[in-house]
Amino acid sequence: MTLLAPKAPPVVAEALTTRTIRTGTPDPGPRVRSVRMKVLFNVLAAIVFVCAVFPVYWMINLSFTPGDQIIRRDQSLIPREPTFVNYITAWNRPAAPGQNDFAGALQTSLIVVAIVVVCALFVAFLASIALARFRFVGRRTFIVAVLIVQMIPGEAMIFTVYNLIDDLSLMNTVWGLSLVHIAAVIPFTIWTLRGFVAGVPAELEEAAQIDGCSKQGAFWRVTFPLLAPGLVSTGIFAFMLSWNEFAMALLLMKDQNLTLPTWLNSFQSATEATNYGAVLAGSTLICIPVVVFFLIVQGRMTGGLVSGAVKG
């Protein structure tokens, strides 16, 4: 950096030099300038941090602020008269008359998410073994089909899918919504898990077989434990898609069967201008599991795009 400072072209460096000229002080030299750059970068980083965090902070701040304090003309950075009353209201009050409360929506969401994660992982896991471990006629066709299916925007088919769920008599049931979510995640899960299975060398399994393991035993004892991280990552992906999915839940789920996003939507429309705090308390509660999972998998989220892409 010191070596390069005289040639460093970014606008920032130029601005600093102009300032030194304007103030009349002699050029402070590369070292001082590099220190100034460091300060500038840290200030920019702080701005990025504040911009990223502010909405989250504001949501939490207002969720602890009593309703009558939120609708004051002046704003406060920390909750005035902090209270849990918003959380209690959000938890217990029906989104709208005849609809479920947060606890009910949480239950529906958890059931849907559990079905989606278990089924999607199981189905995709079987497919990924076939694709990564066997060579057979039609393999490429299947891969192309999966890729094309992934390209088809589910958003375009909402009403035909609605009709299908209706024909299957699964309207307004957790099974109907789960089916839609499973179908939405399955191409991605197959694609990702296939990469993980292919990443475990077949030689490991063969070595275990030579040592006297059966083919299946070798798979379950050698390969499967190595796949755990892949299963966790894809499982969390499926979890988040299902947890956050809004459009189809809005179309399929009614009254007592709202999922969390549709509950929040309904709760917001119903309590418009009357209970900001409770809506934001509900929002905060919805975020918690997702944030926890993000913290668990943070390192792996970008892996798929990057691994090998730069050097290859």
Add this chain to the structure above:
Amino acid sequence: MTTTTTAPRLSWEERERRRTRRDAVTSWTLLAPSIILILLMVGYPAIQMIWQSFTDYQVRHKIQGTTPEFVGFDNYVKIITRSDFPEVVVRTVGIMLVTTTLIMLLGVLVALLMTKIGRGMRITVSVGLLLAWAIPPLTASVVWGFIFDTQYGVVNWALNSITGTQEWHNHSWLLNPWTFFLVLTIIVVWGAIPFVAFTTYAALGQVPAERIEAAEIDGAGGWARWWNITFPAVRPVLAGLLILQIIWNMKLFTQVYALQSRGGIASETNVLPVYLFRQGIGEFGATSAIGMLIVLIMLALSWFNLRQMLKEEDE
């Protein structure tokens, strides 16, 4: 001598042939659940959509169990010529272009910034970005909606404080389509930058440090190093990110829908998926035709991506 060599070779070929067949049976058995699921939940609705888009299928046909009539390209002609569909397409593409450009530009800048700061600061920024990334789209829209709230929003309050007036009190950001799109862009860009920044940052870490050092010794400035060494190295990753962003930003639903229900005028702020959703249940023929047009637009946009992935698969 010849017999002893041919006999085992034949049996080896036979064994190999049987093994291939057994592998094929095992493979297709393993694939069966996926195939059934995809055929039922994607294949069948897709065929239904193609067929219905050429008919006058309505909810009354469904209730009465009557067969709809074949109407040829009527639905398509109606949508393209008479309705507000072309306007929605232009709006969707416009919003996609603006959000994608901002996300890529700011995302890469944040990633570069992360390489320039100390460890402690980098972890702080990472945690902040991770939080922004983790917030579900609907929750993000609700929170940003409150921040830009007409009466009690912190933005209006801040503008009042800065200008020293009360002019911004009761200023609605969502009523005017242009400021509606401004708020929408902020929500989408805020939520998408972390993914781009983290991925680019990870890619930057894989650029061989020796190459950069060598260029440094040869006297290449920061700009020259970026264009000649760093950028070409991370270009595949950036291309992948760009395609993903284009696809995702064409399919915005949650944020637009949530902002509309907070006070936007739907007819002036619709983007493709929301436009389709707002057609409602009833005119299945017309909604199928709209769906078909969306699929065609999206497939055209992702065609390049598909070819790229197939090429990688063949290598």
